[in-house]
Amino acid sequence: MSKMITEQNLRLLIDTLVKEGARVVGPRQAGAMTLYEPLTKGDDLVLDQLPRRSAKEAFFPVCETILSFERKEGKTTVQDVDVCTVPETVLIGARPCDAAAPGILDAVFSWDYKDEFFLERRRRTTIIGLACTKADDACFCTAVGLSPAEMKGADLFLTPLEGGGYACEAPTEKGERLMARHPQLFDDAGNAKPLPLAEPAVEKLDLQKIKAWLDGNFESPLWYGIADRCAGCGACAFLCPACHCFDINDEGTADKGERRKHWDACGFGKFTNHASGHNPRDIQNKRYRNRIMHKFKYYDDKFGQTLCTGCGRCIRHCPVGIDIYAVIEEINKMGARDQGPGTGKD
Structure with a gap:
């Protein structure tokens, strides 16, 4: 049977989870921006804006300690x-583009080495997704292959209803357990x-x-045209x-001291700098080419996903x-025209 939750009860759910000791993360106002951050109460939740940074x-984390070390008396x-x-x-209020991403990343973080820092957070997190009722010119x-109503990656999925509230679907056992623990907050959906x-205006x-x-x-030559503008700032990768x-x-x-992981980006000039001083991606066009290749070829080659x-x-x-959409749209058109292959290999 379909369920629904009112806006009031959704915020009450956050209050309840916080009191139970759970860490609740969702979109909240942070100065002039909306960000995914820990929520302390239901009223912190902001659902009418896509957070500037993603939910990853x-x-x-941007930075995390993976071990500490100490030397005393030669030991x-x-x-x-x-x-x-x-x-x-x-994680509550994750848009489909954010909810789908952790499942895509599971492949690389559990490949030849299992990164338990990432995987343990995945195991201990329930994702509440939210369908999109508006889109801007950048959405694609x-x-x-996704959609404003895509449930991929969500354990519980909310769809806004006419008159207020949200229809609730539980694609996974995690989502079912969350609803079962708090049945008083969910009602039958009825005929709502x-x-x-919002369908993005793209093909x-x-x-x-x-x-x-x-x-x-x-x-x-496509790569050289793009590189004329790329500043190598890494904002695209960090967002x-x-x-x-x-x-x-x-x-x-x-x-x-501590051994720590820090985010990095293939657009940075020293990302592939060798200890010898050689840098195989020594100019920006090679670095932006790697970004596109990684997203739309290499990851697919390795894991079968975009x-x-x-x-x-x-x-x-x-x-x-x-x-980036204009770049891959142009590549899509060139592929359709069956242009001959270029030369060279990585």
């Missing part, structure tokens, strides 16, 4: 971080009608055609729900106006 920080001891201290978390989720959803792209063009056009590059550094002194959910953040906040 709930699983993959060094190492202390691992106990991943079991990760709190039970509810439908172009990469959902609000019209669906042929991702396999794009991948095929990338396979044969490593040295295309993206699916970008996941990181570096590991030891911080402290010779006697005491590393982009069409959230549009990189378009909205690029300081030089690079539009």
Whole structure:
């Protein structure tokens, strides 16, 4: 039987979860911006704006300690971080472009090495997704196979209803358990009608055609045209729900310190700088080419998935106006024209 939850009860659910000791993360006002941040009460929740940054920080922090070390009397001891201290978390109000991303990242974080920091947060997090009833010119989720009502990655999914409140569906056991623990907050949906959803004004792209063009056009002049504008600032990667590059550094002194993971970005000039001084991606066009190749070819080659959910953040906040949808749309058109392959290999 379909269920619904009122706006009041949704905020009461947050209050209840916080009192139970859960960490609740959702969109909240932070100065002039809306960000995914820990909520202390239901009234903190903001649902009419897409947060500036993605929700990946709930699983993959900007910076995190993975061990500490100390040297005393010639002996060094190492202390691992106990991943079991990760709190039970509810991520609420995640738009489809954000809710889908953690499941895509599962592949790389559990590939040849299982990153328990990421995976334990995934295991201990319940995601409450929210359908989109508005979109702007930067949204392109439908172009990469998602939609404003996509439930991929959500444990509980909310659809806004005419007259207020939200229809509730539970695609996973996590979502069912959450509803079962708080039955007094959910009602039968009855004949309530959902609000019209927002379809981005873009055409669906042929991702396999794009991948095929990338396979044969490593040295295309296209990359040089884009690089004339790219500043290599890394904003696109840091805002993206699916970008996941990181570096590991030891911080402290010779006697005491921590080993920490920090976000990194393939657009940075020193990202591939070797200890010898050689840099295989020594100019910006090679670095932006890698960004597109990684999202629409390499990740698909390795894991059978596209590393982009069409959230549009990189378009909205690029300081030089690079539009990733326009780039892949152009590649889609070139693939359709069956242009001959370029030369060269990575």
